[in-house]
Amino acid sequence: xxxxxxxxxxxxEYSQPEYVRMxxxxxxxxxxxIVRVEDFSLFYGDKPALKRINLSIKKNRVTAIxxxxxxxxxxxxxxxxxxxxxxxxxxxxxxxxxxxEDICKKDTDLVALRRKVGMVFQKPNPFPMxxxxxxxxxxxxxxxxxxxxxxxxxxxxxxxAALWDEAGDILDRSALTLSGGQQQRLCxxxxxxxxxxxxLMDEPASALDPISxxxxxxxxxxxxxxxxxxxxxxxxxxxxxxxxxxxxxxxxELVEYDETRKIFTNPTDKRTEDYITGRFG
Amino acid sequence: xxxxxxxxALASGLCVLIIFAFLFWIIFIIARNGAGTIxxxxxTAAPVEGMTxxxxxxxIYGTVFLVLVMxxxxxxxxxxxxxxxxxxxxxxxxxxxxxxxxxxxxxxxPSIVFGLFGVGFFIQYAGRGLDRTLGLETVFSQPCLLxxxxxxxxxxxxxxxxTSEEAIKAVPLEHREAAFALGATKLKMxxxxxxxQAFSGILTGAILSVSRGAxxxxxxxxxxAAYYLPYIPKLPTDQFMELGYHIFVLSTQSPDVDKTQPLxxxxxxxxxxxxxxxxxxxxxxxxxxxxxxxx
Ligand SMILES: Nc1ncnc2c1ncn2[C@@H]1O[C@H](COP(=O)(O)OP(=O)(O)OP(=O)(O)O)[C@@H](O)[C@H]1O
Ligand SMILES: [Mg+2]
Numbered sequence: 001x002x003x004x005x006x007x008x009x010x011x012x013e014y015s016q017p018e019y020v021r022m023x024x025x026x027x028x029x030x031x032x033x034i035v036r037v038e039d040f041s042l043f044y045g046d047k048p049a050l051k052r053i054n055l056s057i058k059k060n061r062v063t064a065i066x067x068x069x070x071x072x073x074x075x076x077x078x079x080x081x082x083x084x085x086x087x088x089x090x091x092x093x094x095x096x097x098x099x100x101e102d103i104c105k106k107d108t109d110l111v112a113l114r115r116k117v118g119m120v121f122q123k124p125n126p127f128p129m130x131x132x133x134x135x136x137x138x139x140x141x142x143x144x145x146x147x148x149x150x151x152x153x154x155x156x157x158x159x160x161a162a163l164w165d166e167a168g169d170i171l172d173r174s175a176l177t178l179s180g181g182q183q184q185r186l187c188x189x190x191x192x193x194x195x196x197x198x199x200l201m202d203e204p205a206s207a208l209d210p211i212s213x214x215x216x217x218x219x220x221x222x223x224x225x226x227x228x229x230x231x232x233x234x235x236x237x238x239x240x241x242x243x244x245x246x247x248x249x250x251x252x253e254l255v256e257y258d259e260t261r262k263i264f265t266n267p268t269d270k271r272t273e274d275y276i277t278g279r280f281g
Numbered sequence: 282x283x284x285x286x287x288x289x290a291l292a293s294g295l296c297v298l299i300i301f302a303f304l305f306w307i308i309f310i311i312a313r314n315g316a317g318t319i320x321x322x323x324x325t326a327a328p329v330e331g332m333t334x335x336x337x338x339x340x341i342y343g344t345v346f347l348v349l350v351m352x353x354x355x356x357x358x359x360x361x362x363x364x365x366x367x368x369x370x371x372x373x374x375x376x377x378x379x380x381x382x383x384x385x386x387x388x389x390x391p392s393i394v395f396g397l398f399g400v401g402f403f404i405q406y407a408g409r410g411l412d413r414t415l416g417l418e419t420v421f422s423q424p425c426l427l428x429x430x431x432x433x434x435x436x437x438x439x440x441x442x443x444t445s446e447e448a449i450k451a452v453p454l455e456h457r458e459a460a461f462a463l464g465a466t467k468l469k470m471x472x473x474x475x476x477x478q479a480f481s482g483i484l485t486g487a488i489l490s491v492s493r494g495a496x497x498x499x500x501x502x503x504x505x506a507a508y509y510l511p512y513i514p515k516l517p518t519d520q521f522m523e524l525g526y527h528i529f530v531l532s533t534q535s536p537d538v539d540k541t542q543p544l545x546x547x548x549x550x551x552x553x554x555x556x557x558x559x560x561x562x563x564x565x566x567x568x569x570x571x572x573x574x575x576x
Contacts, residue, residue, distance in 0.1 A: 140473075
């Protein structure tokens with residue numbers, strides 16, 4: 001919490017909205033919430049893709065976003081690291097707070113944001129470089145040149161991503177020679193190396209075989225002590241297996257958001273029940 | 282229907298055959314008539330006896346020099362323009378379309394027009410201006426290698442712009458997104474992800490221009506190529522001899538056509554081999570790049 005050494009209740013230096021925000025920050029910290037989405041809407045041109053979403057994401061937990069194809073899961077996920085900025089004619093309303101900071105502002109430092117909020121994509125997308133260069137990429141673009149430190153951090157991330165045993169002695173090989181599952185873990189290592197707080201995963205296992213998927217899920221589970229993970233998935237068993245909390249989106253609306261157990265055993269909303277029992281989508 | 286199918290397959294195959302026949306015919310004639318001329322002396326000596334004897338060293342040297350200076354002018358501008366069009370220009374905007382159209386039209390301008398433009402713009406305008414500002418006599422305001430190279434560079438700009446733009450655009454969105462998601466700025470993304478992958482494409486454009494530049498005569502005719510030079514050019518402000526122009530001179534201006542003919546074929550063979558070597562080099566590099574990137 002940025003402490004200006006002034007009690008916000010008595011200081012006259014703060015405007016009304018600033019008080020409100022500070023109080024909210026205090027709440028956020030108390031509840032260990034790292035992300036707060038507030039009345040967030042997103043439009044592709046005139047077409048709404050997300051409609052007044054409200055949700056908070058807990059630190060060091062895995063949160064799953066589920067819902068039928070086209071309901072806006074990827075769009076919501078990509079709002080957390082402002083990847084939607086790459087698409088022309090996107091308009092947003094509302095705000096998203098990460099660590100109490102509104103990331104939707106025009107002057108948000110996108111480089112800093114994206115180093116704090118890492119991402120693993122649906123399709124494994126390693127760069128056509130060596131395994132080592134892939135992992136070191138995030139460090140190198142940040143200006144890290146110390147070879148020993150690079151080596152050390154690359155190894156650490158590869159271990160975290162459970163890839164060191166397989167790739168530790170072929171670091172100079174092209175990343176494209178790895179299998180799909182290995183490539184996806186490489187992409188995870190690449191995201192981990194810059195030590196983000198949050199990791200976004202957009203259907204990270206959809207291109208993988210069952211064994212690779214199981215490995216990745218085990219990995220996700222082990223990572224949550226250090227990271228906050230938000231995962232989009234089509235696969236409801238997967239959500240049930242890995243996620244502590246689950247959000248169900250439908251046609252751009254957040255229908256239900258609760259503990260995963262509750263969502264899958266005793267959903268409040270009829271539409272959630274229909275979806276998880278496979279009645280549509 | 283079946284008959285037509287067969288006919289079409291045959292006809293199209295025949296066209297390919299005819300084209301290949303022409304190509305081999307040309308190469309065969311040149312090789313047969315030129316091979317005898319090729320010798321150590323031919324490569325290392327200057328023309329003598331009114332260019333009816335001797336070698337073509339000054340022309341080879343001039344060609345290489347010309348093409349190098351051209352590349353220095355051409356690549357930075359061409360690649361930067363390609364980067365702008367692919368990465369920064371608002372796609373689908375009227376202005377961008379207009380720029381693309383202009384680049385395409387530039388590619389269609391006859392090369393002799395570029396030659397005249399080079400005289401008007403580089404020699405008479407830029408050259409004179411330079412001389413006046415620097416207080417020189419006549420250094421830049423005359424035909425010379427510098428301006429010939431600049432003219433050739435302009436002639437080849439469209440190729441380089443287009444191949445660069447296409448090579449850059451071919452870099453998959455996933456790699457760009459991955460870079461951005463790791464906190465890369467646009468510049469870093471371009472330098473570290475896009476350009477390395479686009480490199481082989483850009484290189485192809487460069488080598489295409491070089492092999493074309495080595496053979497174009499019209500643009501250098503008035504801007505710097507010399508009919509005959511008793512010395513080897515040292516500075517970019519010197520005139521120079523060039524293979525393509527030398528071929529033209531040998532075939533049309535010789536005092537003794539029969540005596541010159543072996544020289545002529547020899548020179549053509551050298552030019553042909555030079556371009557062939559360049560293209561092979563380019564292909565080799567491309568294959569190596571592809572392998573490196575595992576594609
Ligand atoms: N670049 C875009 N331009 C316009 N509309 C888009 C764009 N990307 C997504 N949309 C639309 O926004 C809506 C939500 O898309 P989104 O990709 O977030 O869905 P999703 O839930 O991730 O679907 P899936 O499960 O198929 O990945 C869809 O209706 C889609 O057509
Ligand atoms: Mg999606």
